[in-house]
Amino acid sequence: MTGQTRTTRSMLSRGLSILNCFRPGDFELALSELARRADMPKPTAHRLIAELVDAGMLERGERGLRLGLSLFTLGTRVPRQRMLSQLAHPHLKRIHDLTRQSAFLFLPNGLEPVMAGGVLGGRGAEPGACSPAESEAAACAVAKLLRVHRARLVPVGTGRVEWHGPRRAVREPSAEESTRVADQGFAMASCGPETVAIAAPVVDAFDALIAALAVAGAAELTHPVRTAAHLRAAGVMLARALRSASGPLPAR
Known part of the structure; x- marks a missing residue:
């Protein structure tokens, strides 16, 4: 492997780490x-x-950088993600x-x-919008x-984007919590005292996790067991x- 190849790969990894800095709820x-973060x-x-702005992967906004349209267009070409997003939408709406x-x-x-879709807007919120606390709580529950x-x-294969920046601070579940999550079939997480999220897995015919569904909103308005039943x-x-x-x- 030449030094030029090593440098090229290093710069590619750094560019990908910048794109991966955007978490659910981050607009700019x-x-x-x-x-x-990178x-x-x-x-x-x-x-x-x-360079990412020139390629359309990032766009300049009023207060910083945001993910660009070219990145969105590329993402929609991933067959399984596109299929899952389309199939999931009516279930998310329900x-x-x-x-x-x-x-x-x-x-x-x-x-x-990685968030791949959603129907956003809880009680009293604008349709199509959610708070950063809701998206962060949902991501932590799924994590x-x-x-x-x-x-x-399910193996993500060679298309996986490797993470080189700081990861979300999610503590490792204890043995007791892991057993409870496995037995109940759902996980819970909170973001501050007022926001809670429930997440449940979507598994394939071999019982491997291929996606997850989550609900997030006001803690006092969320019934964990009932919400988990809807998700499952x-x-x-x-x-x-x-x-x-x-x-x-x-089969793997």
């Missing part, structure tokens, strides 16, 4: 915050961001209607959850699920719809 991030000097981040809370679809990227199901995650039922129907649309995943 300042350059200094992107550099901090753990790189500001001049290096500035050069990489300029969950939203039943709970009157924001409903989310997440896909696993290793142990890092707990991924850790409990780590031995049964939707997960079963989504898995069934996915198998009908694409056939079961091959």
Whole structure:
């Protein structure tokens, strides 16, 4: 391997780490915050961001940088993600209607959850919008699920985006909590004292986790057991719809 190849791969990894700095609920991030999350000097981040803006992967906003349209367009071309998002939407809408809370679809990227869709807007909120606390709580609940199901995650394959920046601060579930999550079939997480999220897995014919559904909203308006029942039922129907649309995943 030549030195030029090593440098090229290193710069590619750094560019991807900047894109991965955006978490659910992040609309725009300042350059200094992107550099901090990606753990790189500001001049290096500035050069990489300029190239990502030229490529349409990032866009400049009033208060910083946001993910660009080219990145969204590229993401919609991923067959399984597109299929899952399309199939999940009616189930997310039903969950939203039943709970009157924001409903989310997440896909696993290793142990890092990636939001792939949602029907947003809880009680008293604008339709199509959710608070950063809701999206963060939902992502943390799904992150707990991924850790409990780590031995049964569907491989993401060579298309996986490796994470090189700081990861979301999710504590490792204790043995007792892992057992409870596995037995109950759902995980809970909170963001501050007022926001709570419930997440349940979507599994394939081999009982491997392929996605997760989550609901987040005001803690005093969320009934964990009832919400989890809605999520589990939707997960079963989504898995069934996915198998009908694409056939079961091959045995690993």
